[in-house]
Amino acid sequence: MEKEAGPETAGVRLDDPWDDVPAPGRYDQDGTGGAATHDASGAAAPDPAPSAADIYLEVHRSAAFREVRRRYRRFVAPAALAFLLWYLAYVVAATTAPELMARPVAGAVNVAMVAGLGQFLTTFLLTWAYARHARLRRDRAALDLRWDTQEMTRGLGR
């Protein structure tokens, strides 16, 4: 993942007409001599630099951002649906099917006890799984995007 992050964030590029006036310090690697002259003239033009809104729109469209969002949603949407349904099923079963819930499992422990403790267990497991997923699959890419975006919007009071 870390390998892709570089080229992907570099893909955060402004394609609108103002693009030939780069944000200060952003496209150094392009190394075109023209950039410096544009920069000087750009300061005098009425609205040369991209606004913060344009930058956010561009980041929003970038592949790197989409990837972060996709990873977040692909984990959270099914997980949230699953635990809400499982909790709802538990509450509905406890209120409408007491006979089923009272069925003994082992000793004094019955189905209701197992289901209740199961809710605790699944909560702990999902917490662990989510924290792990976020730490390994999302944090670094999100942080890279954060610095890039802040770098681009620096000095653009909006």
Added chain:
Amino acid sequence: MKGDHQTLALLLFSAFIAVTLFITTWVGRNRQGSAEEFYAGGRLFSPMENGFAIAGDYMSAASFLGISGLIALFGYDGMLYSVGFLVAWLVVLLLVAELVRNCGRFTLADVVAARMAERPVRTAVGTSSVTVSVLYLVAQMVGAGSLVALLLGGTSDAARSWTVVGVGALMVIYVSFGGMRATTWIQIVKAVLLMAGAVALTVLVLVHFHGNVNNLLNAAAERSGHGKDFLAPGLRYGGDWTSRFDFISLGVALVLGTAGLPHILSRFYTVPTARAARRSVVWSIGLIGSFYLMTIVLGFGAAALVGSAEVRASNAAGNTAIPLLALDLGGGEGSTGGTILFAVVAAIAFATILAVVAGITLASSASVAHDLYASLRRPGRKKRSEVAVARTAAAGIGAVAIGLGLLAQDLNVAFLVGLAFAVAASANLPALLYSLFWRNFTTRGAVWAVYGGLIPAVVLVLVSPVVSGSPTSLFPGVDFQLFPLENPGLVSIPLGFLAGWIGTVISPEPPDEARHAEAEVRALTGAGAA
């Protein structure tokens, strides 16, 4: 004998008050009153500290005494509360915590207003936040009054009233002088005390049964007088279909309400990053989950060792189950061990209430100053410092809560808490989730979502059996009951989501694509976060 544990309990109360006042003054020294400092405590708490503080904010006396008491009286049905209160944290962890940390500065309204027209949205979300906080606050104050009166033996009305006034005055002092930093440290101290007390009692119960949970459950079932039924659902909510639907409604409100509680959401602003916010929720889920597991052991332990009949005789709602259990575990009435344990438990319960009310007062004063005052202030009038307004608001909210707490002394505490959760889930959660996840959400949708959940929730309670039409209601003499359920969640939560959807669909203005892009980028990456 009665005098002994009263004296000891009073000493411990005083010690706790002294410690918290010391924290308030010590923390407040050399700090200039910036908004960052007052609302967010400087944003530099560690995830572990914030995790303890969140747990301290969340585990109210209602859960420590109330849930164990319900388990001691009704067995399994009390356990349903524990499950709901814990599972709710998954909603917070997965959908809310990190995004809220990235998008907002101090309050819930910051997040919703980020991509909308500020004024109407702030006014709406600020109003519903204050409503939720005041309901929750009154519940805690009423609980404090009856609890302290109960534990100290003086059940006279004067003792209860003075307790309510004293708790109110203390919370205003903590918040006005210490802000978020003092409040956070008070929560941490309280959470440590509460966990230590719960662990000690749980170990004593388990040692008593030689670690055999099966024996504990069997003994509880036997002493309860219900036999095996005690260990299965149905004793409390098993009656007619109305009471079953009432429980489903409460269950839904519990699980969805936590993520809309303003005092919980404002805790995420005390850590530096979204990652730290996530790690603090992981800490708090560990603490809260183990705490609720222990309340289950304690509840069944109270049923087994004290007996459901004795618990009921002491307090019909079961609130004294844990103090009685402590007395019994320490060696019984008159023994030194029993006296000490009883006093310690009473002091912990008191500390719990003080810490929780301080957290809620701070959150609601933030809503008043940062959301309502900022958006309703007439332009052109001299602008006062927001922190000064917040300090004044804390005093005002304290006065309102004391007044309502004195009026509502006979109201059921669990009902008030359930209602606060229902309002939070119907008014705050739809607006919050839509604004975080729905691209086309508009200003009108946000305003409608808030009022479309808030108004039905409040109206349905007014026409519910809680207020009129049944012997146990607030006005037993009259009958304008139209709605059968005590908890409005099952109807008002879907209405909140529906109103937000309709408001958005029929909005005249198109959704603002640029501001949505900005909000989403900031939410998921943390760019530009405060």
